[in-house]
Amino acid sequence: MNEATLFALCAVLLVGAGLYGLIVNPHPLRKILAFNVVGSGVFLLLGAIARRGAGAGFGGDPVPQALLITGIVVAFSATALAVALLLRLHDAAGSVTLASEVPPKVEPDAGSR
């Protein structure tokens, strides 16, 4: 087993663990963290691919590394937005559960405006 395969297997573990966390953890903050674990797994896979695809004497294929950096920036922005929403939700509702599964019921005057 070469190192690229080892890293790819670690990536698979991270994606699996993250998906598990996203499904079973009811708390939104833990879901956000789990999303980041899945993301790390994908980025690690991209790194392994960059390493494997190295040719022409380079240490690695530069395109996946560029993608990786962009991906990390996107995941960071997503996390920031999610945490900001979470904080606002905590301020507004006093709790951060996602459990209200039913759509809002009819309220005569409070409303969507």
Add this chain to the structure above:
Amino acid sequence: MTTTPGGLLLAMAVLVPFVGVLAGLVLGGRNPQRVALLTLVLGLGIAAAIADAYLRSGEAVVYLLGGWEPPLGVALRADGLSVVMLLAVAVVIGGIGVYACADFGTPPGEPEARRPFTFWLLLLAVWGSINLVFVSGDLFTLYVALELLTFAGVPLVCLDGRGETLRAALRYLLFALLGSVLYLLGAVLLYGTYGTLDIPLLAERVRPEPAAWAAAALMTTGLLAKTALFPLHLWLPPAHAGAPAAASAVLSALVVKGSWFLVIRLWFDVMPGVVTFPSAQLLGALGAAAILIFSVVALRQERLKLLIAYSTLAQIGYLFLMFPLAFDPAAGLLDDGSALAGGMLQAISHATAKAAMFMAAGSIYAALGHDRIAGLAGIARAMPISVLAFALGGVALMGILPSGAYLAKKLLLEAAAGSGQWWWEVVLQAGGVLTGSYVVLVLAYALRRAGAPVELKKSVSRIAQAAALALAVCSLLLAGAALGPLPRTLLKNPLALAELAPVLLTVLGGGALAVGFGFRPPRLPVGDAASAIGGPVRRATLAVGGAFERADGVLRRWPVASIALLLVAALFGWTLVAGR
């Protein structure tokens, strides 16, 4: 490959809205609205110029970023599909912008507020991102575009900052992130196998093999989660029903089309030879289930905005029917014939009609102070323009003459008959009747005479109502496509029996379903027919409706939805492997 004439316009279509966002952010105060309105006009011009460049050359407009060719560089590309969507989105955004001036305007003398400021910036951000989705030429740029679209769409849900809308926004964001990470995983697998993400290059290299199957299954499922196709819809109803009307119109008419468009790119352009007959059938079957279940659930809603949100879910199902119809079993691949044209036309009809319906519902909500369907009596006399806009939007969705959806349905039926898949003809016709049912239900209430004249709590701007009506009329005028790009034979004499019969069937069948499945069925003019039919039939329909509603409730729980997501991915993988 080089940059074609007009290529720079593609970069402008993306950059101009984002420059608008930054300018609005810096100028602040009441300026974002002015910047947005200016950008709306500019952007419409750019979309028209791109269409002109495309029609002149007859080939895709291409722009190479920095002059670097793929696979190292990134290309922007606009083919026929992109051009059509760019134009449609520019028109719809324009209509929504005019409408939103009433809700999100800051009249002189009033203090500047954060809500309008945010709305106008987000409107431009949604526009720039969705334009990027249409013109991107490689799968990673598409990923970034899709994420931008989500980041711009999520805050639109919670503009008013109430707890329940914040919760809806957070659910939307988290589920969308789950979808996009699956998409990214698929894209990474494709890069690892084929060494490029550029769509035309990838299309040459892709072979039916395990990596491509895994990538197709993961990417399709991720995109379906973002499009909210059954059973991955947990986030949509609260998000779309809770947002302000103009924001709901943006989300329902445009944002869900972004990820849907990407499914088309993936299936038709990247891997037409990898997808199989069973996988296309699976995609169509999910769409058919969405139409049936969500139309019935829509009938049981008490609030107009929730009804329209469920109608969006049903219509999303309709948009996926073209995939099995486009499959050519003889060649074993997807071919872009009349089914694709029908699907695109359906999407544009839905974008215009659904924006009009949400805007009309928003005007009615503002005027009445509520949007309970049972309390709509007399509204047709008080607000004729809005009710007309809603009715025309409804007619456009039903697919009866004359509307764009009518042509779309014809094209899809033609494709179904051509490929011998009669079961999709049944679904298409039933879908029209089911759509008819909730439109008839709402109109039956809205057209009823009230005991006393309706008291409007607030007068609603006529311009806003007219904007909704204009978009609804656009949806009808799409039937004019038959005079241009589509064959003229699609348009028949509307009064011929063969054309009139389906129209009558759609309206009457819809009425019958509304009476049967409606939560509180509308009272018919001929006595109390509902209770006359009554008895066992009514009990049975109530039981079926209740069962669908409970199923919907279960599927909207987070663990169920995310396990459904994995199941759908597994099913796609299986149909791709075993189906050849």
